[in-house]
Amino acid sequence: MMKSENQMPRLVVFDLDGVILNSEPLHEAAKRRIFAKYGIPAGLDLSWSVGRPNSELWGPMVERYRLPCSAKELERMQYEQILSLIRERNVPLSDGLPELLRWLRQENVKIGLASSSDRFYVDRILEYFALKPWFDAVKGGDEAAHKKPAPDIYTAVLKAAGIPAGHAVAVEDTKAGIEAASAAGLRCVGYRNPTSGEQKLDRADWIVETLSGIPGLLKPA
Numbered sequence: 001m002m003k004s005e006n007q008m009p010r011l012v013v014f015d016l017d018g019v020i021l022n023s024e025p026l027h028e029a030a031k032r033r034i035f036a037k038y039g040i041p042a043g044l045d046l047s048w049s050v051g052r053p054n055s056e057l058w059g060p061m062v063e064r065y066r067l068p069c070s071a072k073e074l075e076r077m078q079y080e081q082i083l084s085l086i087r088e089r090n091v092p093l094s095d096g097l098p099e100l101l102r103w104l105r106q107e108n109v110k111i112g113l114a115s116s117s118d119r120f121y122v123d124r125i126l127e128y129f130a131l132k133p134w135f136d137a138v139k140g141g142d143e144a145a146h147k148k149p150a151p152d153i154y155t156a157v158l159k160a161a162g163i164p165a166g167h168a169v170a171v172e173d174t175k176a177g178i179e180a181a182s183a184a185g186l187r188c189v190g191y192r193n194p195t196s197g198e199q200k201l202d203r204a205d206w207i208v209e210t211l212s213g214i215p216g217l218l219k220p221a
Contacts, residue, residue, distance in 0.1 A: 007033060007220060008107055008109060008165055008188075008218060008219065008220060009102055009109060009168055009169040009218060010109060010110060010160050010163050010167040010168065011109065011110040011111070011112055011136075011137075011158070011163040011167060011169070012104055012109055012110075012111055012112070012166040012168070012170075012171065012214075012218070013111075013113065013154065013157050013158075013168060013169070013170045013171070013181070013186065014111070014113050014114070014170075014171045015113075015115060015138075015170070015171060015172045015173060015174070015177050016113060016115035016117060016122055016125060017092055017115065017117065018050075018173035018174065018191075018193050018195065018196040019050070019094060019171050019172065019173050019191055019193070019211075020087075020093065020094060020097060020113070020125070020127070020129075020131070021056035021091055021092070021093050021094055021097075021125070022035070022091065022193065022194050023059075023082060023086070023091065023125075024173075024193070024196045024197070025195050026082045026085045026089075026091065027049075027050075027078070027082060028046050029081075029085055029147050030077075030078045030079075030081035030082045031046060031049075031078060031086060031122070032046075032130035033081050034074060034077055034078060034081065038065065038067055039059065039065070040065055043169070043195070044160070045065050047197050047198075050174055050196055050197045050199070052116075052148075052176055053116055053141065053147040053148070054075045054078060054111075054117075055071055055072075055075065055147075058071035058072075058074040058075055058078075058104065059110070059193055060074060062074070062075070062106055064183050069112060071122050072110075074117070076118075079117065079120070079121040079124075080125070081116060082121070082194060083121070083124055083125075083128075086125075086128065087128075090204045091166040092147055093129055094193075094211055095210060095211065096210055096211035096212035097211055098213065099132075099212065100136045100212070100214055102209050103215050105134070109139070110136040110160075110161050110163060110166075111135050111136055112135065112136060112139075112157040112160070113126075113135050113137070113138045113139070113157070114139055114140065114153045114154050114157045114170070114180075114181075115141060115153070115155075116140075116141040116147040116148045116153065116176075117140055117141055118140050118141060118142045119138075119139070119141075119143055120140075121138030121140070122138060122140045123138075123198075126138070130194075135150040136160075136161055137157045137160035138154050138157075139156040139157045139160065140153075141153060143156060144156050148152075148174075148176045148177050148179070148180035149175075149176040149177075149179035149180045151180050151181075151183035151185075153180065153182035154170065154180055154181050154183075154184035154186060155184050158184065158186075165184055165185030165186050166185060168186045168187075169186060169187050169188065169189060169218065170186045170187070170188045170189065171188070171189045171191055171211075171214065172188055172189070172190060172191065173191045173192070173193040173196045173199060173201075174196055174199050175200045175201070175203070177198050178190055178201060178203050179203065182203055184214050187205040188202075188203070188204045188205055188206075189205070189206045189207075189208060189217065190204030190206065190207040190208070191207075191208055191211065192207055192208065
């Protein structure tokens with residue numbers, strides 16, 4: 001059952017990369033470090049891969065360039081590189097995120113996280129930023145049969161949180177993420193993060209330029 005427009009959601013589910021922190025550029029930097037290691041041309045366009053499963057990049061790369069490792073191993077390398085870059089560059093949380101999390105807690109709204117990235121990487125990010133206590137339900141891409149834009153990860157978070165889709169709202173910064181949330185039955189806030197590239201957010205129910213704009217959308221009039 002879809003919740004009333006005049007009711008607060010009972011669950012807000014965040015994407016990780018590009019929402020919790022501005023890490024989408026780090027994904028590209030990590031990929032290019034791996035390209036350099038294995039002699040893959042540096043000028044390849046990676047804009048299409050933002051928000052998409054990493055396997056869609058590394059699987060074809062292994063075959064095309066006859067790489068001496070599997071797509072899964074390359075994906076693991078990518079995550080490790082990103083974690084190193086976060087420390088090297090002292091990457092902060094997205095502007096307004098701590099305040100938004102506190103506001104949701106004050107409003108007794110559960111908080112979830114749905115990421116296409118593998119769970120070990122998700123957990124490392126949450127540990128690094130001391131965010132684990134804030135989240136009631138967390139799922140990574142390797143905990144679902146299909147990654148975004150399929151709805152599986154969102155469906156898993158809803159089940160873990162014990163909240164119906166009609167009482168939940170997602171926060172996403174990419175077209176694939178919005179499609180996943182919508183397919184799972186959630187309404188969605190599209191966060192226009194300039195570091196996530198030119199993303200089509202038109203399927204979102206709302207679009208914000210900053211996370212600080214979300215309480216005004218969700219709080220009943």
